[in-house]
Amino acid sequence: MSSLCRTCLTVTPDTTPTHRCGACGSPRVVQHGELDDLTLAHIDCDAFYAAVEKRDDPSIRHKPVIIGGGQRGVVTTACYLARIQGVRSAMPMYRAKQLCPKAVIIKPNMAKYRETGMEVRSFFRALTPDVEPLSIDEAFLDLAAVQAANKHPARELARLAQTVQDQVGISISVGLSFNKLLAKIASDLDKPDGFAVLGRAEALDFLADKPVKLIWGVGPATAKRMSALGITRIAQLRAFPKDDMVNMFGRFGERLYQFCRGEDSRRVREDRGSKSVSSETTLMTDTGDLAELTAVVERLANRVAERLQTYELEGKRITLKLKTTDFDILSRSQTLDGHTAEPRVLFSVAQRLLAAEFAREPLQTYRLLGIGVAGFD
Structure with missing residues (x-):
């Protein structure tokens, strides 16, 4: 060891x-017994937006900080002091203020976060060219080339964490493993300022008693379906043959079959050839409440904007996707005069598209919402 x-x-x-x-x-x-051999890492900046604000304003460094909109908005993120009080991302702001009345509330400054995120990413790429950004504040790194150069990947990751802390003024958490799934899980195990390792020897046992929602791609709606089938723990998924998994969960069932066994064949790659950037979510329960759906649209707009900024893209065509309770899929789009990656613009357009659809079908209920941006030329 x-x-x-x-x-x-x-x-x-x-x-x-x-x-x-x-x-x-x-x-x-x-x-760790495999510390010398593992080369795939997931790195996540700790409470990124809040950390940047605390870095820039020492007077709030030891106070709970919430990043988000106004009284009727939602929480974008919160520092760990606020999280201790129960504040969570996507929570209505009024509820966050009830839980943490002494919190400092700051509206998001995406330009500043993007600048800081790109600075952090430059240190990632100085270590290895094999970087796959997932968002403005997290990425996968393949350190096989680092190992081939007779450097110790784990030591270089620790050095990287020191560099980011010293040069950028924020902390990162590192997850080191042999595949993407486990590296991403590991990066959450020791936050903040953490460094956790998951190896081949313990992968199956580690995952066995964990909730199914720990698996990448298992959101609230899928977890609810699994619970209805009596599946709440990852080990329970292993009892199903692959064909059954596909029958129950579609194409995702094939990947789920691998994931519940700690297997993941996805490689680290940076894809800049996207024709569109989008995000969608299946609602826990079908709803026709405009205010509730508008809050979901705001979260999706922020998520898509973050992804656009991650890949340094701006688009002109904004699309709202709706799936009704009857599984009819509706697509409503608007093309802008200029390109944008601004969350407020994406939200404003998508909100208008949603309101127009409600005016046409005021009694309709929906099970899924999505926002996409295209037209990058």
Whole structure:
């Protein structure tokens, strides 16, 4: 079992379990039997928007901070002090204020977040060219080339975390594993400022008793369907043959069959050839409430804007996708005069499209909403 000190960056092979670094005495030690062999990482900036605001305003550094809209808006993100009070992303702002009345409320500054996110990403790419951004504040990194250059991937990731903290002023959490699924899970295990490792030896046992929603792609609606079938834990999914999984969950069933076994064949790749950028969500319950659907549209607009900015794209054609309770799919679009990646513009257009649809069909109920942006030329 090798150990890595995240303070002095000493890697010690074949060590016995220890809570402190033998070289510098730091308690920031990572130990794992596969530490020398794993090369796929997921890195996530900790409470990114809030962290950037705290960096830029020391007076709020030790206060709960919520990033989001006004009284009728929703929470974009919250710092860990606010999360302790129960504040969560996508929560209505009025509820967040009830839970955390002393919180500092700040409206999102996407231009600043994008600038900081690109600065962080430049450090990722200085370490390895194999970077796949997932959003403005997270990415997968393949460090096989780092290992081939006779560098220790885990040590270089710890060095990277130090660099981001020193140069950018925010912390990141690292998940290290042998595939994307487990690397992403690992990055959430030790937040904030964490470094967690999931190897081949423990993958099956680790996943077995975890809730199904831990699996990438299993959202609230899918988890609800699974619960109705008596499936709440990942190990329970392994009892189903692949054909049954496909019958129950469509094409996603094939990937789900792999994921519940800790397998993931997806490679790290950066794809800039997208013709559109979109996001959609299946609602927990069908609804025809305009206010509720408008709140969902706002969240989707923010998510799509973030993805556009991640890939440095701006589009002209904005599309609202609606799926009715009867599974009819509706698509309503508007083409703008100029290109945009601004969340407020995407939300404004999608909100108008939604309101127009309600005017046409005021009694209709919906089960899915989506927003897409195209026209990047």
